[in-house]
Amino acid sequence: MPFITVKVLEGKTPEQKRDLVKRMTAAVKESFDVDENKVFIFFENMKKEDYGKHGELYSYMDDKK
Amino acid sequence: MPFITVKVLEGKTPEQKRDLVKRMTAAVKESFDVDENKVFIFFENMKKEDYGKHGELYSYMDDKK
Amino acid sequence: MPFITVKVLEGKTPEQKRDLVKRMTAAVKESFDVDENKVFIFFENMKKEDYGKHGELYSYMDDKK
Amino acid sequence: MPFITVKVLEGKTPEQKRDLVKRMTAAVKESFDVDENKVFIFFENMKKEDYGKHGELYSYMDDKK
Amino acid sequence: MPFITVKVLEGKTPEQKRDLVKRMTAAVKESFDVDENKVFIFFENMKKEDYGKHGELYSYMDDKK
Amino acid sequence: MPFITVKVLEGKTPEQKRDLVKRMTAAVKESFDVDENKVFIFFENMKKEDYGKHGELYSYMDDKK
Numbered sequence: 001m002p003f004i005t006v007k008v009l010e011g012k013t014p015e016q017k018r019d020l021v022k023r024m025t026a027a028v029k030e031s032f033d034v035d036e037n038k039v040f041i042f043f044e045n046m047k048k049e050d051y052g053k054h055g056e057l058y059s060y061m062d063d064k065k
Numbered sequence: 066m067p068f069i070t071v072k073v074l075e076g077k078t079p080e081q082k083r084d085l086v087k088r089m090t091a092a093v094k095e096s097f098d099v100d101e102n103k104v105f106i107f108f109e110n111m112k113k114e115d116y117g118k119h120g121e122l123y124s125y126m127d128d129k130k
Numbered sequence: 131m132p133f134i135t136v137k138v139l140e141g142k143t144p145e146q147k148r149d150l151v152k153r154m155t156a157a158v159k160e161s162f163d164v165d166e167n168k169v170f171i172f173f174e175n176m177k178k179e180d181y182g183k184h185g186e187l188y189s190y191m192d193d194k195k
Numbered sequence: 196m197p198f199i200t201v202k203v204l205e206g207k208t209p210e211q212k213r214d215l216v217k218r219m220t221a222a223v224k225e226s227f228d229v230d231e232n233k234v235f236i237f238f239e240n241m242k243k244e245d246y247g248k249h250g251e252l253y254s255y256m257d258d259k260k
Numbered sequence: 261m262p263f264i265t266v267k268v269l270e271g272k273t274p275e276q277k278r279d280l281v282k283r284m285t286a287a288v289k290e291s292f293d294v295d296e297n298k299v300f301i302f303f304e305n306m307k308k309e310d311y312g313k314h315g316e317l318y319s320y321m322d323d324k325k
Numbered sequence: 326m327p328f329i330t331v332k333v334l335e336g337k338t339p340e341q342k343r344d345l346v347k348r349m350t351a352a353v354k355e356s357f358d359v360d361e362n363k364v365f366i367f368f369e370n371m372k373k374e375d376y377g378k379h380g381e382l383y384s385y386m387d388d389k390k
Contacts, residue, residue: 014254
């Protein structure tokens with residue numbers, strides 16, 4: 001505890017995720033005073049065509065740029 | 066706000082998702098009186114062998130039809 | 131199918147949620163061509179002190195306004 | 196109802212998932228006294244490089260073994 | 261691993277939940293051959309006015325019965 | 326993007342959550358090189374009787390200690 005889910009656009013590298021796991025675990029340890037062994041982190045990678053905001057699908061937004 | 070997650074069997078096209086993002090965002094704007102720019106939608110695509118109902122895995126249900 | 135989760139700040143009335151369920155179900159029926167009886171919607175109500183954005187907890191943002 | 200999400204490392208076979216759907220549905224029927232037709236189960240398969248625990252990304256843990 | 265979320269209408273007692281945790285953990289152990297200490301279960305209790313199906317909010321369905 | 330959900334036992338104070346939002350947002354900015362304004366964090370507070378691990382409901386574990 002806690003269990004942390006990070007929903008992000010696909011494309012982040014394992015190294016970036018590794019770095020974030022280290023930093024996030026340290027942040028939780030500091031803020032919530034819990035042991036590092038109790039922090040679980042799950043990444044959920046989202047494709048552009050599975051992400052909608054401002055009434056539009058993100059993959060279509062690229063076309064407009 | 067709000068953040069909407071749509072968990073659906075894989076196979077919906079980007080066009081169908083784009084259409085739903087438009088309709089859903091308009092629905093939220095009407096019902097919740099929030100600005101379109103505050104509505105975020107995430108699609109989660111599920112394989113048949115990752116979906117169970119009525120005590121059976123959906124991918125096995127096809128065999129029985 | 132689909133299963134839809136709407137994460138929103140607490141305070142929306144049952145009437146607003148009822149209205150959104152109607153509109154959302156109709157939107158899914160149109161966009162995904164699925165039967166109304168297959169659409170499930172879950173609301174998750176979030177307190178201001180459980181929502182962080184732009185590096186700040188939302189409940190603290192009010193103080194600054 | 197209920198709606199059950201099982202987040203697990205990728206690699207479980209359809210047969211294992213089918214077996215778990217049967218057992219889980221029976222367990223819910225026993226414990227919650229609900230009809231089997233009301234139990235929905237979703238599997239979410241996670242890659243090793245999307246799972247962090249104890250301050251480390253799981254895919255890097257293999258290298259240390 | 262795995263991490264299991266059970267979304268259910270509020271009202272189940274701690275004893276019912278305790279019984280389901282025991283049965284579910286045993287089911288996962290059998291089906292996925294994982295150690296009991298690796299199974300985590302989270303209950304999410306939903307109010308009737310936060311659950312919509314078949315185009316209607318569940319709390320309004322009671323009125324129609 | 327990203328959208329981060331933190332599922333934790335209830336009891337953390339708004340100040341602790343505020344501190345974690347600051348640290349987590351900074352961590353994401355560093356690791357993923359994204360702007361602070363794009364990071365959203367949701368806390369989900371869990372009661373002891375809604376959390377099961379090692380085949381037991383957490384609220385019952387206290388009794389055994």
